[in-house]
Amino acid sequence: MEESFYQSTPEQLQKELLFVVQGLKGQILNQSSLAVGLEWKKSLSAENEIKVIKANNEEQLKKVCQEMANCQLCQLAKTRHNLVFGDGNPNAQIVFVGEAPGADEDEQGLPFVGRAGQLLTKIIEAMGIKRKEVYICNILKCRPPGNRNPLPGEISLCEQFLKKQLQAISPKVICALGTFAAQTLLKTNVPITLLRGRFHSYEGIKLMPTYHPAYLLRNPSAKKPVWEDVQMIMKEIQP
Ligand code: URA
Numbered sequence: 001m002e003e004s005f006y007q008s009t010p011e012q013l014q015k016e017l018l019f020v021v022q023g024l025k026g027q028i029l030n031q032s033s034l035a036v037g038l039e040w041k042k043s044l045s046a047e048n049e050i051k052v053i054k055a056n057n058e059e060q061l062k063k064v065c066q067e068m069a070n071c072q073l074c075q076l077a078k079t080r081h082n083l084v085f086g087d088g089n090p091n092a093q094i095v096f097v098g099e100a101p102g103a104d105e106d107e108q109g110l111p112f113v114g115r116a117g118q119l120l121t122k123i124i125e126a127m128g129i130k131r132k133e134v135y136i137c138n139i140l141k142c143r144p145p146g147n148r149n150p151l152p153g154e155i156s157l158c159e160q161f162l163k164k165q166l167q168a169i170s171p172k173v174i175c176a177l178g179t180f181a182a183q184t185l186l187k188t189n190v191p192i193t194l195l196r197g198r199f200h201s202y203e204g205i206k207l208m209p210t211y212h213p214a215y216l217l218r219n220p221s222a223k224k225p226v227w228e229d230v231q232m233i234m235k236e237i238q239p
Pocket of ligand 1: 102
């Protein structure tokens, strides 16, 4: 029978097959290195994005701090020694919000540095975190004379700065320490005993109210519920 013009010899077939296989191999290698390259590029841009967000938080926080430097909005400006803006990591996952600076805080310009502050540091460390990893601030940035309770007018004038601080940091969880912090942030009159122990929402951020460390100094038996509350926060911030 006459061989058709397209029929190949076994040797030719072998060569053709080898050529096809080598071509396919090349294509597969090209595509996978392209995919690896793309993944690498993606991870690089994600890293850069995180760096930008981190720098932004710090910048925004600085702006809020500058905005309220030498604030004269309320009468507390006349009696304060230092405005206590806040302290800690601008990229913190947790922000602790207290009531107002006391005598030690007013003297040093830093939040929670007195006896209640030392207890707060112990609570934070018991959570397995360093104090410098979280952010700490107060509802009021200036000390009410004689440590009296904050007045509604003082809270409403000062609250805007806390709001901007929390927006800048954008933490995963806010821990409101005591009645004033919890009730101010949640816009409620419900007592802290009923608010604590479960998450609420503050502008889309999870908020856990708990007892104030100063209350714990007077009522050590309240340490147990506080420990339960902070354990819920720890679960929330686990990666
Ligand atoms: N109590 C607070 O509420 N805030 C402080 O900074 C210190 C004590």
